[in-house]
Amino acid sequence: MITLWKANELPKNDPLSKSALPEGFPFLVVESDEGIEIQEHVLLYLHEKFARRKGRRSWKKNTAEAYAYDLRDWFAFLEVCENEIEENSKVGKAWDAATEDDYINYREALQDAVSPHTRQYLSHSTIRRRQSTVENFYKEAEKRDWYVGTFLKTSEFKKGRIRPADRDAMVHLRAGRDTTRELSPYAEEVGETGVVHPLSTAEWRGVQRELGPLPSEPEENPRPSRDRLACELSLTTGIRVDEAASLTVRHILKLNTDYLLLSEEDREYGYLKLYITKTKRLKPRNVLVPCYLIPELVRYIDGERTAAVLAGKAYSTKHGKKYKEPDALFVNHAYPLQHAGNAIQPASLSHAFRQACKAAGVMKTVQEIHVVEDDDGNETEVSVLRRAAAHCYHDLRHTFAVTMYFNEVDNRKPEPWLPIKELLGHASVETTRDIYLKVVTIEEKARAGKVSYRAKQRVGGNHD
Numbered sequence: 001m002i003t004l005w006k007a008n009e010l011p012k013n014d015p016l017s018k019s020a021l022p023e024g025f026p027f028l029v030v031e032s033d034e035g036i037e038i039q040e041h042v043l044l045y046l047h048e049k050f051a052r053r054k055g056r057r058s059w060k061k062n063t064a065e066a067y068a069y070d071l072r073d074w075f076a077f078l079e080v081c082e083n084e085i086e087e088n089s090k091v092g093k094a095w096d097a098a099t100e101d102d103y104i105n106y107r108e109a110l111q112d113a114v115s116p117h118t119r120q121y122l123s124h125s126t127i128r129r130r131q132s133t134v135e136n137f138y139k140e141a142e143k144r145d146w147y148v149g150t151f152l153k154t155s156e157f158k159k160g161r162i163r164p165a166d167r168d169a170m171v172h173l174r175a176g177r178d179t180t181r182e183l184s185p186y187a188e189e190v191g192e193t194g195v196v197h198p199l200s201t202a203e204w205r206g207v208q209r210e211l212g213p214l215p216s217e218p219e220e221n222p223r224p225s226r227d228r229l230a231c232e233l234s235l236t237t238g239i240r241v242d243e244a245a246s247l248t249v250r251h252i253l254k255l256n257t258d259y260l261l262l263s264e265e266d267r268e269y270g271y272l273k274l275y276i277t278k279t280k281r282l283k284p285r286n287v288l289v290p291c292y293l294i295p296e297l298v299r300y301i302d303g304e305r306t307a308a309v310l311a312g313k314a315y316s317t318k319h320g321k322k323y324k325e326p327d328a329l330f331v332n333h334a335y336p337l338q339h340a341g342n343a344i345q346p347a348s349l350s351h352a353f354r355q356a357c358k359a360a361g362v363m364k365t366v367q368e369i370h371v372v373e374d375d376d377g378n379e380t381e382v383s384v385l386r387r388a389a390a391h392c393y394h395d396l397r398h399t400f401a402v403t404m405y406f407n408e409v410d411n412r413k414p415e416p417w418l419p420i421k422e423l424l425g426h427a428s429v430e431t432t433r434d435i436y437l438k439v440v441t442i443e444e445k446a447r448a449g450k451v452s453y454r455a456k457q458r459v460g461g462n463h464d
Helices: 040-054 061-079 100-111 124-143 201-211 226-237 241-246 249-259 264-269 293-318 346-359 395-410 417-424 429-436 442-448
Strands: 002-006 026-032 035-038 271-276 285-290 363-373 379-389
Touching: 002 061, 026 040, 026 061, 040 061, 040 124, 061 100, 061 124, 100 124, 201 226, 201 346, 226 241, 226 285, 226 293, 226 346, 226 395, 241 346, 249 271, 249 293, 285 293, 285 417, 346 379, 395 417, 417 429
Parallel strands: none
Antiparallel strands: 002 026, 026 035, 271 285, 363 379
């Protein structure tokens, strides 16, 4: 059986600590009756791709884990493959004995695979990511002579689908150039990937109510403002959930210094530039923070955040623990006390957003596949429908991109996607144009609404 393990951190005084794997670094282990054995080639591949190239401090934990889990899935598939080379058709095949036929069978098995987390069939993007991981691993294996021969013999890439002109809102910009893209020759034709889901104005207003008030909005029974502020920042700037969680108090205090120098009109309708460095691929970029949010964030720092920090300090003192106030802007609420005042985790913000969607009735129906075992031990797949949140936190970023596109078009900007590319931090304009703005059609324009960020900021606000 193949399992995924993670490295522990060695004590700093250990002479091997500088050359050891970073804490939490993933690797695969084969467990058998004879004991356990590290899958050396996978470890070398992951170490080269993440730890050595990126550096011990800059490697991406989530991405490395995704690659490791993808390869674990492939190795688990090989464990049940029939090995016709061995006598008596032994079950199980070594990775370096796998062939193109095995890979094609694996690709077809992915079409029927069910995620143990979502209990739904794997998404198209997940399938393609797993395929890409396996293909890249074998490319590296061939280059390093770990694998003898050629794993995948088909080398000719095929063209992706061309979107019909009547469904492409920007077809006039594509005249005279190839609108196809190259795909792996082994990629299944499973339809479009990278689908985006912007919130409509009505959906955002409903979710906004459930997230809580802004600090300046009076309520009979005051609720925390943290989740509302984080989501509103992502909606109006396009930052990701992990980028929102990485913001610091210093970021906001610096913005507030600049804010106090502005005119009344600029404070009401303007934007201030914020330079963020903890981004995807660690590529720094500027985002534009709407000025109306800055005094709200300062109120949060002085009020709700301070209360949470004081609660964390009091709890730690009472239990003889050390507490150091984090630099993070967003922290855990004052209750429960054992977590109070600690830096917020991105998963907590994502969970709060999904819960707000559910509370607002912004729901969708999803299909789950459950495996049911009868009295004789026979397993049957049963399709079950359930209700779930219609949006995830990342859809706030989608909403930012689509809304900004319409604003740019309404202002007659000749290349409306260029400023969006810069603010989202995309490496290429194609990512912005072909993925995030895929929904820019007449129908989606009606859904997203020709509204400004100002109109979206407050529930029931009377703003032009």
